[in-house]
Amino acid sequence: MSLIDTDLSFDPRDPLFPSPAPGSAPAGPRWSVQVFTTTNGYGLRPAEPLVEVDRVRVRTGYASLGQQRTVDAGAVDVEVRAEGGALTWAITARHDEPIKAVKLLLRGLPADRLAEGWWAPNTGRSQLHHERFQLEHPSPDWATPWVAVGEEPRCSTLSVRDPQVRRHVLHVNRPAHSPEPIVELVHVPAASARETTCRVPEIRFRPDADVDADLDEHLSFTERAHGLVPWESRTDVPDWLRDVALVVTLHGQHWTGHVFNTFAQMSEALRFVARHIDPHRALAYLPGWEGRYYYAYPNYRPGPDLGGDEGFAELARTARELGFRLMPMFGGHGANAVQYPDWERAVMRNDTDRYAELLNRPDWDSDRSGEGDQVFLNPGEPGFRAHLVESISAIVDEFGVDAAFLDTVGYYFDDPRHDVFDGYRLLVAELRRRHPGLVLAAEGWWDALSGLFPLSQQWFGTDRDLRKPRVLSRYARTTGHLAEGAPGPGSTGVHEKGFIPRPPDVAREGHLPVVSIVDDTLAEHSAELGAICRWAAENAPPQGTVFPRITP
Template structure:
């Protein structure tokens, strides 16, 4: 969940309009270009079984000055408790975003808070008027459907967008407002920005109970399935039989950014032999971060790290895994690159929505001098040359060592790069890899609806203790496992990750979630029995 710490220091004085039907909800619209924000002015309202608003001019926010720069058309319909908005904004400048503002929503339901399908049971956003923001696509809003109030007495707000585009829900009560204001912002793809913006259908379903909300979520998911080609888990062609029976992911940490080696390839093979004594190895997937040498420092150059044993050592690890029946999944950077390692980075680096500067995902302090490293950038898999580089790098590992899967780091993060759509790059990347290697499993960090259509397996962002309120939003289509940063048995080392030490949470069986155990240099010498116990637990609770 993202919080924005900037806001208007004045009342935008938006005119609010009625909705048809008995809901009592009122609404306003704001339109944004790259140079300013605008409210509605000069509106003509027609009411009946629907409300239609036409405005032939805008006003700068605050309504101090009118601007004849375009027009706005909004139609709101009411059908059996469902309000639906159709919004078309035209402006002389390209439209960057359109915001629908709502007020008059039931106060008791607002105080009870908001929840999404991936919100944990027994928890809600914005309880008792606390300000919050959700952004789709992202870890806390995995599909643009959200409910407010208790499940047996609430309302549902959703967006039916056939494309992957940013939707933002922001709820707050500014000092000039007498009640909470609910903002729903639609952000067009930067590369398709136009002087006309047609906002996808926005739906507000009033007076829901648990059955009605569930039915609306299923209807929403049916729309998403058609829009993004989501296929049920049981019917996915990109899920081999071995993945359906995988009960444990073993994270074998390789080499840290600093050069510290947690496990050589010989030690990784020994760890797999130990694991195979406590769980059927055919039910184990070995995940290899830092196998290419210095983690993140070497990105995006992907060959077995010489300090770990090089090609020969990796080949022996692969032979051991095959003999045992364990599947291997090395990690690749879906975005990450060291500018020193990839001189052509500027062609592919992610850019902001106006294409004026470089977007950074994060800047870890890998060596703990308390300053973030300076050469880490994030590249767009939509850029053809970088995408081809990833395809060739992964294909070489399949060809030379017979790896069974490839994990793509950070691709769950979405960027509005105007040159190449990130989701399109992901689709092209995976399509080419599956054309070359039909049986290769592709996994990703993080998940949301359209991403689950591309990757059948992901690392869970939320943590192992997140009991999804509506798990079918995940389990109907895909599976998750623990994140790279899940602490190892004992002190909780996160291995090659930048989090340092994080106590390992207790194992809890969750629908669609594959347990994980991490192994660093101190794990088996000191905590072998705990690892064995985790293996036995996974064998009992995993799919048979």
């Protein structure tokens, strides 16, 4: 059962407090707060709020969820302000135990807008969230903690102004004990920095929003907080990347040992592609180049079954002569415990540091069971980060590759020993120090992550037709996922998804088209491959295209 489907089996009987009226609008939503430690969850005691013209203040202690008893463990201070047509919540919780989460609960949002549905900037244009759903940031599913409810132009907006990278959860549901939907916004302090006092970053609700102005205001805050730089001003984007019109995925070796393309066959594929698109406008992406995909992780050397060092060097020479750029794939977290004996030092730990988080265990060999030795390691751990730096640097120095792709870094983990985002930041900083011209790419994207990686893959299965594409295109570019099916029946190559028919090509702001090449592509589907390359060349934005800037 997923976390979104779990809930209390009783009414927590949260006391509800009023909000001041934002401007000329009627009074805002009723609200309450819950506080969580690693041992229990707590509601607020009923209290008389201090109500002023433009603010409401509440200071109260704790009660058990359900209000069966009071709990003498600290207090919560909340101030709700009305200013400029918006409501802002400032919440400070103090507890005898370290606090792992604080939840703001809202009731009484406009019923007509709730009925129309919720959407985030990176929600697909044709998608809306209704009834019970959950969004989590940081995540490719919720790229920045801003959300709207209702169809434009009549929307309400809710956002979190957090200067740090920490987890936030939006959960909407109407439990059996409630006559109306409850909107929950949960702030989760980093497990590595839990304290007995938690100051929740500012939460802002605008009942009648100019949606674009409100989003731009939020993005301006995000830029300042996370050092985001507009695409046209980024110093980590070389001119050649600005002109890429197509990503060509050259699949190498599957986990089982099946070879889709040797390095010689990859060179042949690049020669074919060069007849249909200017190679200077194409980026060749290499998953499974290190040998058995994921099985060899994190040992990154050219796979012997594909041609070894000599074959990889010849591929690099061919690419340079034709004008292509090469981007081999590295695991941002993934490792085979057999290949990396020191895995326990770096493995992701749960938020209380009591056990290893054994994540993402695909069934690579189709025996209908996940493989047992795949672990996720934290680049925040100095030893594993150094291993990644040295591995990537060796390939750059020896073969002159132009970019490095880091698998799975769109995941955010709350490892109490090492802050994972700080690990990403230090990894990127060291690689850029050693290789100033090296392009770094990530699987998945969200606001602060786009500040580190100018290029990403769109998270698997997510819609590319974004409601507000500037949340991406202002800062970075993204492309289709590794698992996007190849021409023909849709082989996903080294990925574990089997066969997925390739979606139609549609030009999207900030998105680079992708085409995959597997073992039968040139032999049986070359006409389709050539047509895709020509389409990409014809539909690419002009070289040097700049998308509209944000005007706060």
